[in-house]
Amino acid sequence: DARVTQTPRDKVTEMGQEVTMRCQPILGHNTVFWYRQTMMQGLELLAYFRNRAPLDDSGMPKDRFSAEMPDATLATLKIQPSEPRDSAVYFCASGTTLYEQFFGPGTRLTVL
Amino acid sequence: DQQVKQNSPSLSVQEGRISILNCDYTNSMFDYFLWYKKYPAEGPTFLISISSIKDKNEDGRFTVFLNKSAKHLSLHIVPSQPGDSAVYFCAASGGSNYKLTFGKGTLLTVNP
Numbered sequence: 001d002a003r004v005t006q007t008p009r010d011k012v013t014e015m016g017q018e019v020t021m022r023c024q025p026i027l028g029h030n031t032v033f034w035y036r037q038t039m040m041q042g043l044e045l046l047a048y049f050r051n052r053a054p055l056d057d058s059g060m061p062k063d064r065f066s067a068e069m070p071d072a073t074l075a076t077l078k079i080q081p082s083e084p085r086d087s088a089v090y091f092c093a094s095g096t097t098l099y100e101q102f103f104g105p106g107t108r109l110t111v112l
Numbered sequence: 113d114q115q116v117k118q119n120s121p122s123l124s125v126q127e128g129r130i131s132i133l134n135c136d137y138t139n140s141m142f143d144y145f146l147w148y149k150k151y152p153a154e155g156p157t158f159l160i161s162i163s164s165i166k167d168k169n170e171d172g173r174f175t176v177f178l179n180k181s182a183k184h185l186s187l188h189i190v191p192s193q194p195g196d197s198a199v200y201f202c203a204a205s206g207g208s209n210y211k212l213t214f215g216k217g218t219l220l221t222v223n224p
Contacts, residue, residue, distance in 0.1 A: 004155070033212075035214075041216075042201075042214055042215060042216030042217060043156070043201060043214035043216075043217075044214075045211055045212065045213075045214075048211065056211065091155050091156070093155070099144050099146060099161065099205050099212070100146070100158055100161070101158070101212065102157075102158070103148075103155030103156045103157065104155050105153070105154055105155050106153075106154075106155055
């Protein structure tokens with residue numbers, strides 16, 4: 001049963017600290033997405049990659065967020081420095097078709 | 113500017129009855145629409161989709177209707193079951209990119 005995995009599942013940190021979230025896409029999926037879910041904004045697309053190349057990161061605050069795919073089995077989302085307003089659930093998703101995306105369980109981030 | 117709107121934050125129905133979840137969109141470039149279902153502490157999972165060349169798509173108890181002139185789609189669940197209780201997200205995509213734009217979700221509660 002192929003699934004997208006995300007680590008950590010929960011992260012509590014203090015303002016100003018660096019946060020790194022990791023995602024392992026489903027083997028063979030060549031498109032990877034990062035989303036953020038908040039009560040106010042719902043599900044927002046932060047960035048996505050196709051064949052490891054970043055295609056769009058317009059949804060991401062550039063000054064503090066960065067997303068990379070060091071290899072086909074790992075995607076990372078970093079926040080440095082973190083702020084309380086970054087508190088949210090961050091989802092990674094992967095896919096191959098134009099539209100269907102398989103989501104991971106999410107990382108719940110709390111910045112104090 | 114929200115391009116995909118789910119105006120009902122919540123909906124409560126009795127088991128066995130029909131659940132109707134609604135979604136409106138503003139971007140006329142959207143040509144593919146999806147519904148995702150999300151349980152607590154899990155990522156969204158794909159439920160059903162519809163292309164703009166159709167006005168109806170059915171999969172078991174789930175039917176999605178698309179009214180392009182009104183820029184409106186709806187998800188019908190018949191009969192509703194307690195296990196259907198979840199947050200339902202409407203999503204839309206258009207053009208050749210891989211981006212999905214999500215609504216904020218509707219919490220469906222099916223009472224036994």
